[in-house]
Amino acid sequence: MKAIIITKPGGPEVLQLADRPIPEYAQNEVLVKVKAAGINRPDVSQRKGHYPPPAWASPDIPGLEIAGVIEAVGSEISNWKIGDSVCALVSGGGYAEYCNVPEGQCLPIPGKLSFIEAASLPETFFTVWNNVFDRGKLRPGESLLVHGGSSGIGVAAIQMAGAMGATVYVTAGSDNKCRFCENLGASRAVNYKTEDFEGALHQLTEGNGIDVILDMIGGDYTPKNIRSLANDGRLILINTMNGKDVAIDLSLVMRKRLSITGSTLRNRDAAFKSDIARNLEKFIWPYLVSGEIKPVVYGVFPASEAAEAHSLMESSEHIGKIILDFGAF
Template sequence: MKAIEISRPGAPEVLQLCERPMPELKAGEVLIKVHAAGVNRPDVLQRLGRYPVPPGASDLPGLEVAGEIVAGELAGSGFNMGDMVCALAQGGGYAEYCAVPVAQCLPVPHGWSAQEAASLPETFFTVWSNVFDRAHLAKGETLLVQGGSSGIGVTAIQLAAALGHRVFATAGTEEKCRACEALGAEKGINYRSEDFVEMVRQATAGKGVDVILDMVGGDYIPREIDALADDGRIVMIAFLGGAKGTVDLGQVLRRRLTLTGSTLRPRPVAFKAAIAANLREKVWPLLASGKIRPVIHSVFPLEKAAEAHALMESSAHIGKIVLTVAAA
């Protein structure tokens, strides 16, 4: 099969088209003929040599795919051979075929293309796991999304808004802020010219927000603590602004604050299967009804994965970047 491999750690150009053996299926896995694959920030970190591949996972980048089930054990899964699915992968998505646990597959939402469906798994699994399972965003609570125009951001905004929450989001340009608002954010906050602490406190009558989804870290942490309501939670999924931050422990104690976080890729199949079940029950109907829609900025052919990575690193995109695969 054709695939994109990381020839060595480095710039986008180290992504090279290659020939690889077909994946060998493990127990509980299915083989997907890939029609499209999502591009995510962890793929970039892996290419740079900063995101080690978990033991037993493919060294090929790519954490989400959409395509056709062509082999594997399907008994009891609810799927049939030939079904179109989207799936969370542990790696190997930048290829014509990808092996994934069947428990991490979800049906392609009605009316969605393969390219649109490929934009779903990594972001929706991540947002659900962190915002709703880990940070326990509850009815009537508010959410601040840092990096609202990213793939994670557009997912978190739409999902929380569709479930009835007030949502605020930060972004780096006025265009991106307006895009966040069009997706359901009450206010897009330009972090280059506005103070998100002041803005969310004004919007919440001084209370602050209940949950913050943070992918920045660094010097955002003390400001985020100031932006939290009492009993508020910060949940971290990345630290693009630095791995170290200052925490005012006095505020944590007095105001009963929580700082937590997680990474998804190393978690066991059973953990991801539980997220998939929740998504299918609670979120997939919102996709089918159109309450949540795909937000795709650009689509590239597989062989131009380097261009896709260059776009992601530029942060010029709003929403997802997707690769299409010739095997489709």
């Protein structure tokens, strides 16, 4: 099969098209003929050599999410059959013509979405569900602040939290991105380059603070996040793009009864990911079928142009998701 591999740690140019054997699939796995694969910021970190894949994943084929058609099924599979169209969360190996997936990590393609649109969903929707709803316990009527509102994670979080009855605030790096996030359902987007988000949120919540903050920035944002949380607020970290070492006022954690948590999805086992998949199918997929939640696809590249697609992601120009099209293979 054709695959995009990381030839060595480095810039986008280290992504190269290569021939690889079609992966083996276990008794509890399906083999998917990939039509489209989503790109995520963790793929960029892996390409640079900063985010090694877990032992059970492909060592050099990146890619955490796919959509395609089931080509073969393991002997224990009863929920899927050959010919089913699915999208799926994988631990690596997604930038390839074929990918093996634990059956529980597959989801039906919602409604009439295309393979390209469906490939934009798994990584961000699993991550947001796990962090905002499972760990953050966001409830209807509460408020959520999402940093990086125009990211793939951000556009999923705005829509999922909105559909579940929360008020969503975001930060983003341009007025254009802010307007996009507001059109997608954010009550207010703060351009962090021209406005102090802490002051803006203080005003917007009339000093009451935010119930849940989903943060991928860390670093200098952390003391501001702590000050911006409401009593019993929850800060959830999914990355530390501005740095991992911070000083915070721990007395605020006590006085406001705050919870600080975080997680990484990729290294969790198939049972854990399957549980998230079933919750998504039950609680979020109906909104995708009805069109209340929409995929946000910014750019589509032929798979052979994976390097260009990574360059676009690193420019941070995009809003939403960037997808590789494997339809030509």
